[in-house]
Amino acid sequence: MTDRLLGGLEHVVLLATLHFGEDECYAVPLRSLIEERGGRKLSRGALYTVLERLEAKRYLRSVMGESSPTRGGRAKRYYQVTPSGIRALQVSKQTIAALSEDLGSALEGGS
Amino acid sequence: MRAWLSPLQWPMAVLGKLIPGGQLGDSVVGDLLEEQAARAAVHGRVVALLWLWAMVISIGARWAALRGARRMLSLFDSKRNKKFKNRPGDSAMATLFHDLRFAFRSLRRRPWFSLIVVSTIAIGIGSNTTVFSVLDALVLRPFPVPNLEQIAAVRGTRSAQGVNRDLVSPGDFTDYQTETMTFERLVASSWWDVNLTSLETPEKLVGHRVTPGYLDLLGVRPVLGRTLISEQADTELREVVIGYGFWKSRLAEAYDVVGSELTLNGEVFEIVGVAPKGFGYPQGSDLWAPMELDRDAASDRESLQFEILGLLAPGSTIAHGQAELSRIAQSNEREHPSTNEGRGVHVLPLSEAVIGMGTPAFVSAMQIATLLILLIACVNVSNLLVARGKERHRELALCGALGAGRSRILRMLLTESLVLALAGAAMGLPVAWLGIRLIRNSVPHRVSRFVQGWNEVNLDTRVLLFAALVACGAAIVFGLLPALRSSRVDLAVALQAGSRATDGGSARNRGVLVAAQLALAMALLVCAGLSIKGTSRTLHGYQGYEPKGVLTASFMLSEDQYSQRSGRADVIERILGEVAKLPGVLDAGVVNNLPSSGGSVWSVIEAEGAEEVSHDQLPLVHHRVASRSYFDLMKIPLLEGRSFNESDRFGTVPVAVVSTLMAENLWPGQAVIGRRFRATSFDGENPRRSEEDWLTVIGVSGDVVDDWFGGQRGTPTYYRPIPQEAPINLALTVRTVSDPLLLVNQLRGAAAKVDPNLPLSRISTMENVISDRAAGLRVMSSMMTMFGAMALGLAAIGVYGLMSQAVARRRSEIGVRLALGAQKRDVLKATLGRSSRSLVVGVVIGLGLAFGAAKLMASALYGVIQLDFLSFVQSPVLLIAAAVAATWLPAWSAARQDPASTLRGE
Numbered sequence A: 001m002t003d004r005l006l007g008g009l010e011h012v013v014l015l016a017t018l019h020f021g022e023d024e025c026y027a028v029p030l031r032s033l034i035e036e037r038g039g040r041k042l043s044r045g046a047l048y049t050v051l052e053r054l055e056a057k058r059y060l061r062s063v064m065g066e067s068s069p070t071r072g073g074r075a076k077r078y079y080q081v082t083p084s085g086i087r088a089l090q091v092s093k094q095t096i097a098a099l100s101e102d103l104g105s106a107l108e109g110g111s
Numbered sequence B: 001m002r003a004w005l006s007p008l009q010w011p012m013a014v015l016g017k018l019i020p021g022g023q024l025g026d027s028v029v030g031d032l033l034e035e036q037a038a039r040a041a042v043h044g045r046v047v048a049l050l051w052l053w054a055m056v057i058s059i060g061a062r063w064a065a066l067r068g069a070r071r072m073l074s075l076f077d078s079k080r081n082k083k084f085k086n087r088p089g090d091s092a093m094a095t096l097f098h099d100l101r102f103a104f105r106s107l108r109r110r111p112w113f114s115l116i117v118v119s120t121i122a123i124g125i126g127s128n129t130t131v132f133s134v135l136d137a138l139v140l141r142p143f144p145v146p147n148l149e150q151i152a153a154v155r156g157t158r159s160a161q162g163v164n165r166d167l168v169s170p171g172d173f174t175d176y177q178t179e180t181m182t183f184e185r186l187v188a189s190s191w192w193d194v195n196l197t198s199l200e201t202p203e204k205l206v207g208h209r210v211t212p213g214y215l216d217l218l219g220v221r222p223v224l225g226r227t228l229i230s231e232q233a234d235t236e237l238r239e240v241v242i243g244y245g246f247w248k249s250r251l252a253e254a255y256d257v258v259g260s261e262l263t264l265n266g267e268v269f270e271i272v273g274v275a276p277k278g279f280g281y282p283q284g285s286d287l288w289a290p291m292e293l294d295r296d297a298a299s300d301r302e303s304l305q306f307e308i309l310g311l312l313a314p315g316s317t318i319a320h321g322q323a324e325l326s327r328i329a330q331s332n333e334r335e336h337p338s339t340n341e342g343r344g345v346h347v348l349p350l351s352e353a354v355i356g357m358g359t360p361a362f363v364s365a366m367q368i369a370t371l372l373i374l375l376i377a378c379v380n381v382s383n384l385l386v387a388r389g390k391e392r393h394r395e396l397a398l399c400g401a402l403g404a405g406r407s408r409i410l411r412m413l414l415t416e417s418l419v420l421a422l423a424g425a426a427m428g429l430p431v432a433w434l435g436i437r438l439i440r441n442s443v444p445h446r447v448s449r450f451v452q453g454w455n456e457v458n459l460d461t462r463v464l465l466f467a468a469l470v471a472c473g474a475a476i477v478f479g480l481l482p483a484l485r486s487s488r489v490d491l492a493v494a495l496q497a498g499s500r501a502t503d504g505g506s507a508r509n510r511g512v513l514v515a516a517q518l519a520l521a522m523a524l525l526v527c528a529g530l531s532i533k534g535t536s537r538t539l540h541g542y543q544g545y546e547p548k549g550v551l552t553a554s555f556m557l558s559e560d561q562y563s564q565r566s567g568r569a570d571v572i573e574r575i576l577g578e579v580a581k582l583p584g585v586l587d588a589g590v591v592n593n594l595p596s597s598g599g600s601v602w603s604v605i606e607a608e609g610a611e612e613v614s615h616d617q618l619p620l621v622h623h624r625v626a627s628r629s630y631f632d633l634m635k636i637p638l639l640e641g642r643s644f645n646e647s648d649r650f651g652t653v654p655v656a657v658v659s660t661l662m663a664e665n666l667w668p669g670q671a672v673i674g675r676r677f678r679a680t681s682f683d684g685e686n687p688r689r690s691e692e693d694w695l696t697v698i699g700v701s702g703d704v705v706d707d708w709f710g711g712q713r714g715t716p717t718y719y720r721p722i723p724q725e726a727p728i729n730l731a732l733t734v735r736t737v738s739d740p741l742l743l744v745n746q747l748r749g750a751a752a753k754v755d756p757n758l759p760l761s762r763i764s765t766m767e768n769v770i771s772d773r774a775a776g777l778r779v780m781s782s783m784m785t786m787f788g789a790m791a792l793g794l795a796a797i798g799v800y801g802l803m804s805q806a807v808a809r810r811r812s813e814i815g816v817r818l819a820l821g822a823q824k825r826d827v828l829k830a831t832l833g834r835s836s837r838s839l840v841v842g843v844v845i846g847l848g849l850a851f852g853a854a855k856l857m858a859s860a861l862y863g864v865i866q867l868d869f870l871s872f873v874q875s876p877v878l879l880i881a882a883a884v885a886a887t888w889l890p891a892w893s894a895a896r897q898d899p900a901s902t903l904r905g906e
Helices: A008-018 A027-037 A044-056 A083-100 A104-108 B009-018 B022-043 B045-075 B080-084 B092-109 B111-140 B170-179 B244-250 B318-335 B350-354 B359-391 B393-401 B406-442 B461-487 B491-495 B504-540 B565-581 B630-634 B660-666 B740-754 B766-773 B775-809 B811-819 B824-860 B871-895 B899-905
Strands: A060-067 A075-081 B151-158 B163-166 B183-196 B203-210 B239-242 B261-264 B267-274 B287-290 B307-312 B343-349 B550-556 B585-591 B602-607 B620-626 B638-641 B655-659 B676-681 B695-701 B717-721 B729-736 B761-765
Touching: A008 A027, A008 A044, A008 A075, A008 A083, A027 A044, A027 B022, A044 A060, A044 B022, A044 B045, A060 B022, A075 A083, A075 B022, B009 B022, B009 B045, B009 B406, B022 B045, B045 B092, B092 B111, B092 B406, B111 B359, B111 B406, B111 B461, B111 B775, B151 B318, B151 B350, B170 B183, B170 B318, B170 B343, B183 B261, B183 B287, B203 B550, B203 B761, B239 B261, B307 B318, B318 B343, B343 B350, B359 B461, B359 B504, B359 B775, B359 B824, B393 B406, B406 B461, B406 B775, B504 B766, B504 B775, B504 B824, B504 B871, B550 B740, B550 B766, B565 B585, B565 B729, B565 B740, B585 B630, B630 B729, B655 B660, B660 B695, B660 B717, B695 B717, B729 B740, B740 B761, B761 B766, B766 B775, B775 B811, B775 B824, B775 B871, B811 B824, B811 B871, B824 B871
Parallel strands: B203 B287, B239 B267, B620 B717, B655 B695
Antiparallel strands: A060 A075, B151 B163, B151 B307, B151 B343, B183 B203, B183 B307, B239 B287, B261 B267, B550 B729, B550 B761, B585 B620, B585 B729, B602 B620, B602 B676, B638 B695, B655 B717, B676 B695
């Protein structure tokens, strides 16, 4: 599995997850981080399905956390990147870096 | 009490069905609730709720699509040819799930079609649920009494005057009470004007004196303390039960109020209980105190002051009660002819008696409107489903070819309709929830308190059942017909490439459906137009006086303090003097009964020298008492003679100003000034009929519109000068230079200067008085406007859907014509020509329907709705424009097609 390249959205979500510590990363702050720092809109439906897919691929694992009254007593689901997730990110990064080499001028022009 | 999901739980329940269950689903729900709470804090609850629904739909749809895609992939896996077969091993459940999956998938493939159908059903069901809820709370169970149908209201009648909801005298009540066998219990209440003076600011309240057992009969369970104790009713103990609203607003919901004291009309009362929330019967009462019925009362047949309620004995009916009390009333007529002649009794269910005179009309107009909406929605949906069924011939033929039996296909299609209907019902609930809130908030509390049951208007579980039933019934109706037709598929024909469904009979059907839809929409549009105009006329039309810039306030003079007429006239004069001194006040006056206030004091009058007729055949007119300044201040024109002046004092010749209508009725075509008439007051206080009471007419005033049921001319009225009559219940009228409401505090101050214990109540502008009186009308016209817009939109969608399908089917034919040299114009003309017939038929039938519906409305809302020619022109124009646009769009796109590409496709 690890040699398969990550999808664009998968890549983004995995990277965003790494910004959080243990028991910090659940869907709500994750999405705001992607929207704020990533500067791109992300629908909740898309996020949940990507999270589910990443978990199925074992790039993420999740634990159930605490609940609160504002959540109607429902627990949070905390996500964490697994070692194979990290590996997938590394592979992606290497692939992209290798392919981007010598393309500096083409990639930098315009915005 | 109500086992009902809260507005937040609904979307969550829906989402729960769409996404995976377990911990994952739970965490998603939790995330949404968390964000919803944050949003509610910033943008308000309604916005947050709408957002939540949007999220439920978007997340649910994505997850469902994902699941669907996975299933699709697995379709190709292996052994999938059995897909459409009912395998012997399949349980009924498995088949059902399979049908459901199939239905979801095929609906998702045509998102616009599904969206239109679901929202059409949602609008139909939502509006009906709204109206049903209102009807339920106001008409079916305005009281929390389990045996409401056993409770009757007893009212007096005066056949000659056509009065059938009159009050009853204490003497007659006592007779009914002692002689009845059909009623287990009869109780009575009488209006009790109360000046409350023991709290910091004095206040005028609405109270009722009630006979023992009154509150218990209505099922009142106090939230604090107890009700009035029957056994102690005739002792001199003064106890009072207070209303929930009063407890909340004036006593700060203090839990220790029971046992504390209130000074009411100068007497000390002990609070013994607090009535439950929402209970304010009769007439929005704030206070209930026991009434003492002594021997004098038992013989008093003059003063009509009781409203009677009765609990029917087991086995008795309203008809039994009516028969028995009528017998007693007849014998009273014989025994006491001087008072009881012409008086009868009217027994009716309480639920009928509590709703105001305008309410049934209001509710029935809404019912008719929503029924029409539901009908249009049904026609629309069945149109779409039938047309869709034809489109799917080949798909279904394929199912058949793969081995699906006819019943199986039928079930699949039915499941699909059912899914649509249930989705529509689910969407209809938020529509209804919003609708109910809209209606509830459209009536100000100062008006709705008089409508028993208004606060109980809410969605409840029975409405859910109602909506679900309607939805399933609709599904069977919508689904069965097209399904039956579609399932009768000729395999060979349908599977031929490029085959087209024959279009002969269905074109006619389509025409009929379009016509039906347009006709129904037309009826609604015309009614909407009429009610908007009627309401606007009631609010802003001719009143006979100038309401703009007038501030009004009610007050009641204490009977103990001002027992003498001269004392009352004097204090009124002093108050007017103080008010007139206020800066910004042009003029100040008083009247016993404001126009359009809903209150009325009636008198039976008799003209001097007129033919002798029996007492009950004398005309009934409005009796007003006004200050000298009243006519000028209200800008009521004086057409003949003079207004009141300084010389009209107590002791001088009793005089009156009569309205034009009264002058015409009493002395048609004759000189009026100097004529004499006399009156009997029927407001329960000192009925008089003596030689000194002849009143001389000194002037004729313009007519004043009093009640929207009364039409343009108002009611015959006469006015008496304050110094000669001086009642205790009065309304101040103050004409101001600028915004009247700026003067509220100064007005209170001026009254307090004269008498610190004199509370002013119901301070309001004259314009608000009129608008409150028409609150029900305003609700109705805004609802009708909404319904009219819905009908127009639904009809346009329906016509568009049908026409575009019809055009699509004839696309290749049109292509051939174009290729053979037909002009675009001709194609357009031909397509529009085909639909113009149904358009004309629809409009003509619609005008007929609209005329009937308008007549119904006009009879229900007599005086408000007037049939005018313009409404019957405007609505058709609007509707035809919408219909032509809806037909033109598909026709235009067909005419613009490239003939070559169409021919290639053949």
